[in-house]
Each structure stands twice: as structure tokens, then as C-alpha cells.
Amino acid sequence: MPSPRRSVEGRPLGASASSSSSSPGSPAHGGGGRFEFQSLLSSRATCADLTCARLRASESPVHRRGSFPLAAAGPSQAPPPPLPEEDRMDLNPSFLGIALRSLLAIDLWLSKKLGVCAGESSSWGSVRPLMKLLEISGHGIPWLLGTLYCLSRSDSWAGREVLMNLLFALLLDLLLVALIKGLVRRRRPAHNQMDMFVTLSVDKYSFPSGHATRAVLVSRFILNHLVLAIPLRVLVVLWAFVLGLSRVMLGRHNVTDVAFGFFLGYMQYSIVDYCWLSPHNAPVLFVLWNQQ
Ligand SMILES: CC(C)=CCC/C(C)=C/COP(=O)(O)O
Numbered sequence: 001m002p003s004p005r006r007s008v009e010g011r012p013l014g015a016s017a018s019s020s021s022s023s024p025g026s027p028a029h030g031g032g033g034r035f036e037f038q039s040l041l042s043s044r045a046t047c048a049d050l051t052c053a054r055l056r057a058s059e060s061p062v063h064r065r066g067s068f069p070l071a072a073a074g075p076s077q078a079p080p081p082p083l084p085e086e087d088r089m090d091l092n093p094s095f096l097g098i099a100l101r102s103l104l105a106i107d108l109w110l111s112k113k114l115g116v117c118a119g120e121s122s123s124w125g126s127v128r129p130l131m132k133l134l135e136i137s138g139h140g141i142p143w144l145l146g147t148l149y150c151l152s153r154s155d156s157w158a159g160r161e162v163l164m165n166l167l168f169a170l171l172l173d174l175l176l177v178a179l180i181k182g183l184v185r186r187r188r189p190a191h192n193q194m195d196m197f198v199t200l201s202v203d204k205y206s207f208p209s210g211h212a213t214r215a216v217l218v219s220r221f222i223l224n225h226l227v228l229a230i231p232l233r234v235l236v237v238l239w240a241f242v243l244g245l246s247r248v249m250l251g252r253h254n255v256t257d258v259a260f261g262f263f264l265g266y267m268q269y270s271i272v273d274y275c276w277l278s279p280h281n282a283p284v285l286f287v288l289w290n291q292q
Pocket residue numbers: 139140141174196197198199200203205206208209210211212247252
């Protein structure tokens with residue numbers, strides 16, 4: 001059972017120079033501590049006030065002499081006046097803060113568990129080459145080169161329009177992912193081996209997964225602009241999902257990097273669709289390409 005004499009940070013209350021001079025049964029350690037415990041239980045606000053007062057007191061010369069003024073004063077004394085709101089915030093983490101920290105802890109734990117191909121000696125190390133092949137299938141370079149090649153070979157306006165927009169989508173994706181990676185600067189998992197095929201400098205960061213964004217962006221693009229039989233459509237969706245999963249299995253990413261990557265890729269396609277380039281709204285692009 002947790003000790004009632006714990007501060008919000010988990011340090012024992014009075015665990016400063018003063019704690020050595022207080023003894024069990026003294027107001028600061030047991031007798032008066034009983035009053036303090038009841039006060040701590042009474043409300044969150046009171047808890048914050050008391051703890052703030054306690055921390056403040058630990059800096060004061062009075063406290064250093066070994067007595068916590070409130071606890072020593074006994075139950076009949078009034079509690080100290082409430083401290084300003086900003087002083088309470090550090091000690092009273094918001095619900096959102098706690099939720100985010102918990103999510104992060106689950107994310108790290110789950111990512112480590114799923115990183116079964118992170119190295120040759122990992123439990124699924126034998127499928128690592130297959131995962132790396134998948135990695136290349138979602139890399140930016142083959143997609144960019146492939147699109148440029150198809151554009152150069154395309155002899156219909158409709159085909160060129162679709163490919164021009166795919167090129168725009170791939171470039172937008174590279175730009176947005178680089179921007180967010182540079183802003184967030186989340187390190188890749190510690191178990192990752194940085195042996196990826198051609199990377200940019202921001203690719204030392206992991207949030208969001210560029211492969212995950214591209215997988216969803218390209219899949220949505222293909223599903224909306226190519227006429228495919230149902231089994232092929234299922235295959236496209238599966239490819240995107242497995243590519244995202246493989247990022248975590250290879251140890252390249254945490255689960256949240258991939259989850260956000262999927263979301264971002266989905267949104268990116270919506271942007272591309274909204275800004276769809278055509279000979280009507282971007283004639284210069286199409287005329288220039290025709291002159292090549
Ligand atoms: C060099 C070019 C054109 C693209 C880099 C593609 C790349 C290496 C992205 C990183 O993906 P993850 O964030 O999923 O690791």
C-alpha cells in the first residue's frame with residue numbers, strides 16, 4: 001500500500017534536510033502527519049495546496065530546522081492560503097497529460113514487443129529480408145522514379161493528368177513528412193538498426209512514418225484512379241497495412257508513428273483530391289510537360 005506520506009512526485013514529504021531531524025511520532029513524521037494525511041485525502045485542491053506549501057516550506061529556514069509549520073501546528077490551525085494557480089499546475093497534472101504519458105508508455109512497450117525483426121538475432125530475424133523488401137516497395141525513390149518514367153511514356157491526356165497528380169502527391173508527402181519529423185524530432189526506437197536504403201537527414205527521426213503515409217496515400221490514389229478487380233483492390237489495402245506493420249516489426253518505428261502516418265497519408269490524399277491539377281487549373285504544368 002502506498003505510504004500516505006508521499007508527495008505528488010513520489011518523494012517522501014519532508015525528504016529534504018528537514019527529514020533527518022523529524023522523528024516518528026513528531027508532527028512532521030507521524031502525529032501531525034495524521035492530520036496531514038487526512039487533509040491530503042480531503043480534496044485534490046487541498047492536496048496541491050499542502051504539497052506546494054510543503055515544497056515551499058522545504059526551502060524555508062523554518063523547515064530546515066526540522067518542523068513543517070502546518071503539521072507542527074496541529075489540527076486547530078488554519079491551512080495556509082491557497083497558492084496561485086500556476087504553482088499548482090506542476091503538481092496537479094491534467095487529465096490530458098496523464099492520458100498522453102500513459103499512451104506513450106503503452107506505445108513504447110507495445111512497439112518493443114512487436115519489434116520482432118529488429119535484428120538478425122531477434123525472434124523473427126529470419127523474415128527480416130522479406131520485411132526489408134516490403135520497405136523498398138514503399139520507399140519514396142522507386143515511387144518517384146516509377147511515376148516520372150510512366151509520365152514520360154504516357155501518350156494520353158487523361159493518363160498524364162493522373163500521373164502528374166501522383167507526382168504532386170508524392171512530393172507533398174515528402175515535404176510534409178520532413179517538416180513534421182523536423183518539428184517533432186522523435187528519435188527512432190533504440191532497438192532500430194539504421195540500415196535503411198537512401199534516407200534524408202530528417203529520417204533519423206521517426207514521427208511520423210514516411211512509409212506509412214506513402215502507403216495510405218498511394219493506396220487511396222490507386223483505388224480511386226485505377227480500375228482494378230476486387231482481389232487486386234484487397235491486395236492494395238493489405239499491402240498498405242502490412243507495410244505499416246512491418247515498420248514496427250523492423251524496429252524502425254513506434255506504433256504511434258505508424259498510426260499517425262496512416263492518418264496523415266489519408267489526409268494527404270484528401271488534399272490532393274481537393275487541389276486536383278488539370279489542364280484547366282494548371283495549364284502551364286501540362287504545356288511544359290508536353291514540350292519535353
Ligand atoms: C530519399 C527519398 C526520396 C525518400 C526517403 C524515404 C524514406 C527513407 C522515408 C523514411 O520512411 P520512414 O519514416 O517510414 O522510416
